[in-house]
Amino acid sequence: MNTEIQLKHVSKSYGKKQALKDVNLTIPRGMFGLLGRNGAGKTTLMKVLATLLKANEGEITICGVPVSQRKKIREMTGYLPQDFSMYGNMSAYEAMDYLGVLSGLGRAERKERIPRLLEQVNLQNNQFTKVKAMSGGMLRRLGIAQAILHEPKVLIVDEPTAGLDPEERVRFRNLLCEIARDRIVILSTHIVGDIEATCEKIAVLDEGSLIYQGTVSELLKKAEGKIYTAEISRVELEELKKNYVVTGMLTSGTKAIVRFIADSKEASLIAGAVLSEPNMEDAYLYLMKQQGGDK
């Protein structure tokens, strides 16, 4: 049985603005990260997969079903939009029940699944909490619960951790990993840390084009030998920022420890520069630099 999402030469434009340019991508089962700057085309791609937007060109199949078969696709996908909410006067249970009906679930299925899912997302004590009284984190968890209520094969999650506190973010990421055990979960985000913590397979979009597709370790490998650390004075810092992509810094008094992208020749110009192991953020920024410089 086909358990992949395949995109072939997919393009999408809004008038003159091209949001997706000839995207070719295969998304396998498990967690899949879609990374990119704000405005890179991630939300457009998510919406195309969720049948909320129609691509101008290209072919898309989800588990072997073309996206033009909207009803079938909607049956097998769960979607959590970036700014998910529901009617404020509904309780968590009622919101789930309403969306469950829209997903075509019978009374018995809803009755059995809703409490179980609310428990899974740690909202078992908030069944009667009104949506309007929920925190951002609670809403996202409710969003996930509603998205998997009809047991979809694919879960599409758009920027789910934006605005969450660190604890909620970690809890949410763990939840996604649990869900991804038996389905495809596409996590779209501009937060590198989310991808690093959850996904092995990723794709990077930039200005509508797919600039990377592979594993996290392959991306890290690309940045090997390109990340340096140096302790410099604050005066030198400004000059360094002008000439290099700085991926991290720690300032203390008049000194600053910086991580930056450079080749060995460039690094030799910086006194005390030491080659470092790249992390995901370094690798992502290196990729973006390769693509078109520091934007």
Add this chain to the structure above:
Amino acid sequence: MFFTLFLKECKELLRSITYYMFIICTVLFYMTQLGSFDPISRPVKEEIKEEPVSKEEQAMKAAISRLMTEFSANNYSTYPFGFIKEVRLSGEEQEQAGQIIEKLTGLSPEEFIRIATDGKTSSDAVQVLRNISYEEFMGEMEKLDSLLGSGSYYEPDSLLGNTDIPDTYEEAEAEYERVLEKDRVTGAYGRIFCDYMGIIMGILPVFLAVTRSVRDKRAKASQVIFAKKASSFTIQASRYAANLAMIFLPLFILSTMLNSQAMYLAGVLSVKGNPFYMYEYLFGWLMPTVMVVLSIGFFVTELTEGPLAILLQGGFWFYTILAAKKLTGYVGTSLVPRFNSVGYYSIYEKMKPALVANRLSYLLISILLFALTVFVYEKKRRGGLFHDRALLSNTKSKHKA
């Protein structure tokens, strides 16, 4: 899926402030306009003159007769935009009204009031002067109507329109018999119920429709609902049907109250009242009005995603109410057919073909508008009404790629 969604939508309406506002307005309107039961009674021979008169003469006579009551009490009923409004004239204005009466009847205001209030003299005792032509009479009536702020009984068009009443005792008797026989009493009350409630149902449902249609967007729930399996027809039809049912709930209760009074009256008049006539009128007459207003609300709001429908329907309603040329037996192309009388089955019989055509037309329009609503909604679920353009797209106005 449809029925479950329908029930959920009904439940949501029961938690909506807009719905309770709708009920309050509907009940208040009913109480003020139909609160006191006006029983049908057999015509009294002495009160009706025998010889037939011309329509013009009848109109002048009716105006003078009405003036005797209203001028003497300085309490005039006017119907601006179809709603009853009691008007009291200031001293100076009442004096001007007195001058009009004097010009038309030759009687001083004091004499006119004396005749009107002594309880012995018949209203026939007051005649319009022979030298006053019908045109002159109507000119004076226009002045009086303007003194009263328009919409009064004396408005020339209304005066002539309201004279479609029995001329003789025999005619009045025959009319009464028709109400007993054809209307079985309850039908006559069904018509007046539809007349009054039609006025308010020509506008109120649009608020419910707009509230429902903007709810998804306001709650930021559109995208998640768009992505669900349910068809656009099922989603929209469940919302529409729930609104329609919940609008008819108070109407059904109020009409049942009136129907029970009419049934009781039928018993008093020794007639077997028909309990279903009221509901035939309720659904046949009022439902197309409610449906078209709901459809306009749903369609325009789905198209514009704002409250423009309220403005549009408000304008349409205003025009409809103003355009009614007479209060009893007016159909035309009006959204709100008028029948502001209890009885007069013969007038109803005459207007029936036009009424049926009118109601069927509005029913078709409402179905068409609903179909367009489903079309627009489905388009939005697929990325917008016009692909690749910002207008009515399901993405934000500034495309978030």
